[in-house]
Amino acid sequence: MSRLRLDRRRFLALSGAGAAGLLLSGCDAVSRAPWFRDLAGQTDKLTQAAQRLVLGPQTLAREFPESAISSYFRANGNTDVANGIYHQFARTEFVDYPLPVEGLVSRPKSFTMAELKAYPQRTQITRHDCVEGWSCIGKWTGPALAHVLNEVGLQPNARYVVFHCWDTFATFSGSVPYYESIDLEDAFHPQTILAHEMNGAPLTIPHGAPLRLRVERQLGYKHAKFVRSIEVVESFDQIHGGQGGYYEDINGYEWYAGI
């Protein structure tokens, strides 16, 4: 009896160690499997559906008092742009900066900074949550994206708004531009703005000058910096990696970043 117990114990210990090893190597293999990525994609859709269920289209993200503004706001993602044309605009403080809006719109148009600043401006003090886990509070000013979209008029099959950016990342397949996308519900949300000011001053280059998307109910990587052009599409199939964003294509981040 005691001998049997010892064997059982040893068996338990061995299978425990074996299970731990299998778990780790197994998880790494599963992480790369297409079925796991598909399953994770479905999970993201479930998360989005659940959040939309409790989140009305007009529900605002919390806004904070001036006193809550972070004294130092960390800059996420790229903090500069490796492009000569961009820096020419930067030298003249972006006065001649154009923002083309195209794709599934009725009247494609290139907006000037003056036109964007002529719309009613929204100022909001919000918390910026990075996917890494940290948060900072900042004050953002700019026109609601809805003004821009209403001006160009959406075609009936329009479903997503894509933001193409000036900044790039060096990858194995060369230099890849940053981009992000949101659906129409977020695009027409009152707090979704094209910010050109941060904490009462013109947006600086580390924070995405001259225009940065604010989409307050999602994580930091959705807030495209250095916005170069806006494209309205029906699906992401024809855009870069087809997942709706740089990090979505390259790293496999969730497209819906509500958690």
Add this chain to the structure above:
Amino acid sequence: MSEAAMASPAPQKRKVYRHALVVRVTHWINALCIVFLVMSGLQIFNAHPHLYWGETSTFNQNDVPVDTVLSMGSRTVEGERQGVVRLFNEWTIVTTGFLGLSYANGEERRQGFPQWMTIPSTRDLATGRLWHFLFAWIFVINGFVYLLYGLGGRHFWRDLVPSRDQWRSFGRTVLDHLRFRFHRPGDSRYNIIQKLSYLVVIIALILIVMTGLSMSPGINAAAPWLPDLFGGRQSARTIHFICMLVIVLFTLVHIVLVLVSGVWNNIRSMITGRYVVREEAPHEPPSA
């Protein structure tokens, strides 16, 4: 003289149906979820191995996290790299080889928790998040089924809330445990220490879901009171981490106690539901 005493020799052992099917199934699903959630959670933590108190994180002008509750990193002391954990901006603990600085395949890794504790093993926040939220859904649905059963049926009140007599003999039960005596003969109930630790871990499991949701910018918009309850998003992240420590500690003690208090009886009862109770030995003199 009582009839029970006359009927001796009484059976030495008696099998009771201890765990309902719902409890057994949710227990094992929960155990699986905890393993995956903790290990993928440590991967996510490693993306920013600093915890704060309040609404936001704080950085100095050099982009370095300051005023942290807990911070992991590495430093050079007399030409040698050290892994360190800093608590409350005050105390520094050297944790070389484990936290802050560890080794994998003979290479130095400057990261919070070591590779063997994270899913996936290499630094990959995106994939860690996919695992975390996949199992978070399973965990929440499973936990919901358990809570409905526990609160709706009689499981919580009958099996988990300590009874009056158990409170009265609380001190004795603690002493018994210190002597590694876990079961009162003839008593098929959970003892009071078991009951209290199960209740604590159930509360920690509920809190970890609430603090997890408090970190979601989407849920924050829908329920701003949720992060407020914990003192802000970064406090919620810190409490999420503390709950994880409580759950891991519970699980380790739980496993040790399962092993030393009749491992096969315990494991069988959590699979088939049947648990063997040793009866009171019938040699005591009958009382009047």
